[in-house]
Amino acid sequence: MESYQEIRILPNLEFDTELLMAALFAKLHRALGQHAAGKIGVSFPHYARKPGDVIRLHSTAAALNAFSQTSWLKGLNDYVDISEIRNVPAGAKHCCFSRVQVKSSAERLRRRSVKKGWLSEAEALERIPDSKSQTTALPFIKVKSLSTGEAFRLFIRRGALQVDPAGGEFGAYGLSAVATVPWF
Template identity: 45%
Template sequence: MTTHYLELNVQPDPETSAAQLLGALYGRLHIALVQQQRSDIGISFPHYSLNPRGVGNVLRLHSSESTLRSLMQEDWLKGMRDHVRMTDIKPVPEHAQHCTFRRKQFKTNAERMRRRRMKRKGETAGQATEAIPATIERKPNLPYVHLRSHSTAQPFCLFIERSTLQEKQEGGEFNRYGLSPDATVPWF
């Protein structure tokens, strides 16, 4: 259960935007969660907004007090400390509502999907085009964090969907990005 939280607020400078810093911070958190094999830390973005679309410059971590202390004892913020202001670990406000933050993937590039299909199935370009029409593409309308894959070094957008608010907390596990389709985090 998520009883405590702490906030990491990125501080942009003239050379680096808040979005770039948040992406770097979130990437480091992901690596820390993978290395520590954690599935008990959830995240939220207190400034999450659909209009204008964005996640803001604050990353909030949710878990038990002891779990957050354990995470923060590791030096996963190395190199980011000048760009991040961190709060103390605090208890979640008593009457907070709850919601989920989950990853949402979109089929955004028909040409890339065709190339992949041709490679996987040995099809010609014509066969792949017939199987994957251009109408399959969707324009994402969700906020995202721009990350870089640590396995392929390719940049990608991690689209994040927030659920509607609910009164009751739902338990469960979080993935290595601190996201879950089922487990809720406090929203305040």
């Protein structure tokens, strides 16, 4: 992970940053799955209550260059600014950006259990109380599943800072619970 490239969402009067980030992340997800499976990690330099308006792609210079040649940003070029591929600054720390799946609604869990045939409606009401609902304040990006067409929130957690990098594979969202990316 010696190189990175930043993609910044430009201010726009027609579309808000969250909508453009969702569109950018959807294109990135598809492109990572097709062209760079496991090789490119992402980070969000303005990560706070929201992911922010910048995505950093991390990998080798060769992998980032090959990825940029795929024209995966077609249709969003007017809404983003893409930096040159740069070297990671010396002394950068490292951290993981991972997906967190929250089992948010007890009612949804009950419906799913009944639909899958795991429980009857009465059993679901008894075994899955409202207290099973979970919430999180983690930043998220709204995405739409390519397989089911359903919209959902992809919650993102930034892990603790580490001095040394940890290797591993990145998923089709560019996230990993074990592999780190430079943080600076």
